Amino acid sequence: MNKIKKFFNKDNTVGYVFAFPFIFGFLCFSLIPMFTSFIYSFTDVSLMNMNSDIPFVGLDKYAKLISDNIFRKSLGITLKYVFISVPLKLAFALLVAFLLTRKSKMVTLYRSLYYVPSLVGGSIAVALVWKQIFARRGLINTVLADLSLHTVNWFGDQKLALYPLILMSVWQFGSSMIIFAAGLKEIPQSYYEAAMIDGANGFQRFFKITLPCLSPIVLYNLIMQTISAFMAFTQAFVITAGGPNNGTMMYALYVYNQAFKYNDMGYACAMSWVMLIVMSIITLVIFKTSKMWVFSEADS
Amino acid sequence: MKKKLVALLMAATLVLSLTACGKTEDTASNNDSSSKTNTSSTTNNTSSNDASKKADEKITLRMAWWGSQTRHDRTVQVIEMYEKAHPNVDIEYEFFSFDDYFTKLKTLVASDQVWDIFQLGGNFPDYVSKIYYLDGFVKDGTIDTSKIGDAYLNITRDTEGNLVGLSNGLNTYGIAYDVDMFKNAGVELPTSTWTWDDYAAAARKIAKATGHFGTSSFTSSEFNAGCSVYIGQQGSLGQYGFFNVGLTGMGFDDPQMLTGYIQMRADLIKEGASPDAGAEMEITNIENDFLVTGEAGMTWVAVNQFPTIYDACAKNGRTLALATLPRVTKDGNSGSVIQSSQMLCVSQDSQHKKEAAQFISWFQNSTECNNVLLGERGIPINEDVRTALMANATAGQQIMYDYVTLVGTFKTPEKVNVTSPAGQDQVVDLYRNYIQQVVSGEITAAQAADLTYAAAEKLFK
Structure with missing residues (x-):
């Protein structure tokens, strides 16, 4: 009896018990499916034949990628989406976080307000609202028409259709903003006081003190947002369904189409693994280059 | 021992149902819902997997379809009618837009849980592994085809001649x-x-x-x-x-x-x-x-x-x-070409294929039911139902009937x-x-x- 009691009171046991929900979820919904998808990527599996014998096709699915134009196009579009939306989103988040560091009673309220878009962010409802705003007769075009400007066919033009989607992602800057705000608070006030005595103006203080001190947090946000931008799906699925002319065919959407619409789960799995490699390379590049711009107090 | 018992029970119910069938043939050829509960519950026992199942046992049928809001409203209404007439049947329904329906269907195919009764159109060859052919039910009378011409049955046969579903109606x-x-x-x-x-x-x-x-x-x-x-x-x-x-x-x-x-x-x-x-x-x-x-x-x-x-x-x-x-x-x-608009199929995964087939038969043959559906899925294939609907056609429906003619x-x-x-x-x-x-x-x-x-x-x- 005593032994059991002792066992339950051990730090490790308590830790594992509390971590169990995560461990369970990670195993069942991440690790095992990942492992399965790796095996599936060498087979001709689909939702239709999952319960019968699955033909093994070796590297066929990966070979098919090379000749698939839509795959290449979707990869290009996703990269474009990542390279435009992530820096914009971070810049915006930092700006708002910086403005909200002032000591004012309203700051908490504003911070919560700016966080709201991120709370509802990935939802279908917001995507539908966005679709309406940029529709042919939507809010934006009505305003443009009222100002007697040319209306813009946002989702009908393959060169333009991606930008409303990027804008939607930038608009959901809340979570990065909160992290930036926390980082800003950590910067000692004495640095600014010293700089002010030396006669530094606002810009100088921002670029010489705030930004370097914040750079580890910028790195963290950059990596997290890059990874989540690669997985963008909802906007493209709901607003444009990948069109026009696959101009908004995000990688995740194409994977979804292959798996659930075109019945080629094996191909979708192969695509997912290619995406993992691309994401890993980009994350690695960010990490490697980070040494040049991330400032850590230990070095200096 | 257990096998013997099951065989015995099967034999007993077979005899019972034979007499029951004989009786019903003279009294009611048309499966109208009031007289049906009794006869169908006896026939249930013969071919359903579990021979010892009680007739009044509550069963749940899952059903799904795609379509417009009008279709959703009307179909839900007839499902409630059916449940009222058959207190032992509980129908759980889901409805979707066209694309979402097939995405959902595919995931159900993968998990062997396709709805008991489901709607399919001309793309049925994709799902043929999950379709339970209805020929047997037509032969044993579970599905009443006395008022449905052969030509109308043929529009829902596959290239090998199996009856994959019962058409919801004609369409073009x-x-x-x-x-x-x-x-x-x-x-x-x-x-x-x-x-x-x-x-x-x-x-x-x-x-x-x-x-x-x-x-x-x-x-x-x-x-x-x-x-x-x-x-x-x-x-x-x-x-x-x-x-x-x-x-x-x-x-x-x-x-x-x-x-x-x-x-x-x-x-x-x-x-x-x-x-x-x-x-x-x-x-x-x-x-x-x-x-x-x-x-x-x-x-x-x-x-x-x-x-x-x-x-x-x-x-x-x-x-x-x-x-x-x-x-x-x-x-x-x-x-x-005049074709089947879509059809209701019975799934291979169903535990209650017979009951599902009974519902489909009612869905197509009951005038009462179709007076609610009003040919929204296409022009009914049952001639009595068609005549009844055409007699009360609205202007829009009349144009549709004339057009198909x-x-x-x-x-x-x-x-x-x-x-x-x-x-x-x-x-x-x-x-x-x-x-x-x-x-x-x-x-x-x-x-x-x-x-x-x-x-x-x-x-x-």
Whole structure:
């Protein structure tokens, strides 16, 4: 009896018990499916034949990628989406976080307000609202028409259709903003006081003190947002369904189409693994280059 | 020991049900719901998997369909009617839009949990592994086909002759148009022999006169209702089809037969006479099609959809009419065929196949039920039901009935194929994308035709 009691009171046991929900979820919904998808990527599996014998096709699915134009196009579009939306989103988040560091009673309220878009962010409802705003007769075009400007066919033009989607992602800057705000608070006030005595103006203080001190947090946000931008799906699925002319065919959407619409789960799995490699390379590049711009107090 | 007991029970119930069947044959040939509970509960025991199951045991049937809000409302209403008449049956239903329905269905196929009763259309070959053929139920009388002509049963048979489902109704494609928009734009009203050139000219004129679209889009269904019809209209009667009759290959050899159609579609989109890809996304179902919202002069419909949009437009003081699909040449083939709109199938995964079949039989044969459904899924295949509905047809329904009669008089080839091969979804997406590329000038219509043909051909390799 005593032994059991002792066992339950051990730090490790308590830790594992509390971590169990995560461990369970990670195993069942991440690790095992990942492992399965790796095996599936060498087979001709689909939702239709999952319960019968699955033909093994070796590297066929990966070979098919090379000749698939839509795959290449979707990869290009996703990269474009990542390279435009992530820096914009971070810049915006930092700006708002910086403005909200002032000591004012309203700051908490504003911070919560700016966080709201991120709370509802990935939802279908917001995507539908966005679709309406940029529709042919939507809010934006009505305003443009009222100002007697040319209306813009946002989702009908393959060169333009991606930008409303990027804008939607930038608009959901809340979570990065909160992290930036926390980082800003950590910067000692004495640095600014010293700089002010030396006669530094606002810009100088921002670029010489705030930004370097914040750079580890910028790195963290950059990596997290890059990874989540690669997985963008909802906007493209709901607003444009990948069109026009696959101009908004995000990688995740194409994977979804292959798996659930075109019945080629094996191909979708192969695509997912290619995406993992691309994401890993980009994350690695960010990490490697980070040494040049991330400032850590230990070095200096 | 256990086996013996089951066999004994089976034998006993068999004898019981034989006598029961004998009795019912004289009293009620038509399975109307009041007399049914008794007879069906006895027959239940003979063929259901579990012979010792009690007749009054509560069972749950899962059912799903796609469609418009009208269809959802009416179907839910008849399900409640059925549950009231059969207290032992509880029907759990789900409904979806067309695309979401098939995504959900595919995940259910993978997990062996397909709904007991589910709706399928011409794309059933994709799901044939999950369909429980109904021939047995027709033979043993579970499904009453006494008022359904053989021709109507044959429209839901696969190429091997198995009865894959019971058709919800007859259907065919047509062009719905706004009469006043045509008149105001000074365009002649369509005749039953109008051509695609007339159609394109009308669309252009309407677009020019009203600033709206001349013709709306039928999104992904346009492939079946336009592109593949265009192929069937060429050559002699029955010479070509998009796919061959046995669904084993292409039904035509020269990809350039598609060019004219693709060129027309692309031109209309480019000129703003037909919605581009962005505007198309605003059409989520037939009830917010641009024709219904007053932003287009024409649209494709499956005619069962016509009464719904007719009523919707009538509320706003607009009159819709129905024209036949345009032809390639005035005296050429119509390319139109009367087909099954969609059907209800019983799933292989079902624990209660017999009860599911009973529901399907009631759904198609009960006049009471169809007085609620009102042919929204197509013109009923049961002759009594059809007569009853036609007697009380609304204006929109009358136009639909007349239209189907008219199309029925067109010459059709002896053998036609109205089903689509597995994997057609991807071909349709590629085809629509090629049209967009023609619009943006990336490729020519001739190249788009070649690419579409190649993509379709790949299905059979």
